[in-house]
Amino acid sequence: MNVRTSQFFHQYSKRFNEIYGNENNFLNKLINKYFRKSMRLRFEYVFRNLNDFNNSSVLDVGCGPGHYCIEAFKKGSSNIVGIDFAPNMIEIAKNKFASENIDVKYDFIIDDFIDYEFKNTFDYIIFMGFMDYISDPDQIIKKAIKLTNKKSFFSFPQKGGFLAFQRKIRYSYRCKLYYYSKRDIENLLNKYNIKYQIEEIERDYFVTIEK
Numbered sequence: 001m002n003v004r005t006s007q008f009f010h011q012y013s014k015r016f017n018e019i020y021g022n023e024n025n026f027l028n029k030l031i032n033k034y035f036r037k038s039m040r041l042r043f044e045y046v047f048r049n050l051n052d053f054n055n056s057s058v059l060d061v062g063c064g065p066g067h068y069c070i071e072a073f074k075k076g077s078s079n080i081v082g083i084d085f086a087p088n089m090i091e092i093a094k095n096k097f098a099s100e101n102i103d104v105k106y107d108f109i110i111d112d113f114i115d116y117e118f119k120n121t122f123d124y125i126i127f128m129g130f131m132d133y134i135s136d137p138d139q140i141i142k143k144a145i146k147l148t149n150k151k152s153f154f155s156f157p158q159k160g161g162f163l164a165f166q167r168k169i170r171y172s173y174r175c176k177l178y179y180y181s182k183r184d185i186e187n188l189l190n191k192y193n194i195k196y197q198i199e200e201i202e203r204d205y206f207v208t209i210e211k
């Protein structure tokens, strides 16, 4: 397990959760507008096909405080699983589900996605803001393909540019980050017999893999 990343997100959980809320002070608004546009866009991209999630099973990998899990529930998913190796993130996600009137099957797992053995597969798997922290992306893609029934969604942070540079500086004391070019992603995915789509959104590549 990548202990440094897990500990960083364990401690950062409350503040990370607040990014999604309406922190209305001027500085936060400015940061969200210029540096976190990608977070908003990838959320919109995952849920843009309205009927996809109806009656589906969903796995949210590196689920953090569970915003994608809640949205999957709202979009009609009937079985939702979130996994994250930062215990405080899972705590927030669980509390969120407990405080909403959630009447479908759900589960939250504290573990490393790389090590955890899932007993079943999922219609949709969400990997948002996750590949940034992964030293061996091939291992993740292999496991994602094995576990996906229909589609999986990934964000990959783009190599180069001002946004990557400022983020690298901000994260230098937090945890190690990994960046990708479009060619890196193509090389990663071309090994497999899958259909995929790569879209550029702000500082990320949004990748959809179809089985």
Ligand SMILES: C[S@@+](CC[C@H](N)C(=O)[O-])C[C@H]1O[C@@H](n2cnc3c(N)ncnc32)[C@H](O)[C@@H]1O
Residues within 6 Å of the ligand: 005, 006, 009, 010, 061, 062, 063, 064, 065, 066, 067, 068, 083, 084, 085, 086, 089, 111, 112, 113, 114, 127, 128, 129, 130, 133
């Ligand atoms: C930037 S947050 C993204 C949270 C959520 N997906 C979102 O976009 O709102 C990344 C999360 O991935 C988790 N994470 C990173 N590597 C992981 C791994 N190998 N197994 C499980 N969780 C992991 C971190 O603990 C953190 O909560």
